[in-house]
Amino acid sequence: MIIFGTRHKLKTIDRGEFYCPHCRTKRPYERKEARPYFALYFIPVFPIGHGSEVIECMTCGTLFAPDALNAAPPQTPPDLAALINGVGRQLAGGTPVEFVVRALTGRGLDYDMARAIVERELGATRRTCPACNLTYASGVETCTECGRALESPR
Numbered sequence: 026m027i028i029f030g031t032r033h034k035l036k037t038i039d040r041g042e043f044y045c046p047h048c049r050t051k052r053p054y055e056r057k058e059a060r061p062y063f064a065l066y067f068i069p070v071f072p073i074g075h076g077s078e079v080i081e082c083m084t085c086g087t088l089f090a091p092d093a094l095n096a097a098p099p100q101t102p103p104d105l106a107a108l109i110n111g112v113g114r115q116l117a118g119g120t121p122v123e124f125v126v127r128a129l130t131g132r133g134l135d136y137d138m139a140r141a142i143v144e145r146e147l148g149a150t151r152r153t154c155p156a157c158n159l160t161y162a163s164g165v166e167t168c169t170e171c172g173r174a175l176e177s178p179r
């Protein structure tokens with residue numbers, strides 16, 4: 026018994042660097058053409074017709090439509106840059122850590138990134154409000170939400 030059919034085979038036609046929407050950073054890619062093959066016993070024999078193209082991120086392996094190459098990396102808006110630069114001042118001024126992080130993620134910053142920026146400004150110690158559970162920089166004495174004295178720095 027002979028089985029005929031069509032298969033798809035990915036052929037690399039180009040390589041380069043692009044902004045991967047999944048990795049959210051610059052990554053190497055391979056542009057691949059998915060060509061339908063006439064298959065005999067499920068083994069591709071020869072290409073038939075014209076295939077469609079995909080972009081594969083070589084880091085995460087996600088496949089994208091070719092227009093992904095035109096996607097520009099999101100620019101850090103100037104107000105976000107100002108917000109990041111003001112993190113230390115806000116924390117020292119008594120803004121809870123949670124609020125600062127939320128302000129950053131609210132402007133489109135990745136949660137882990139926002140957290141890392143805040144942690145860097147905080148240093149090793151922080152204080153918590155026994156009532157609200159909000160976290161503050163070690164120099165802050167009272168909770169700006171409820172007015173209670175904060176726990177000793179830890």
Ligand SMILES: [Zn+2]
Nearest residue numbers: 045048082085
């Ligand atoms: Zn990727």
Ligand SMILES: [Zn+2]
Nearest residue numbers: 154157168171
């Ligand atoms: Zn409180």
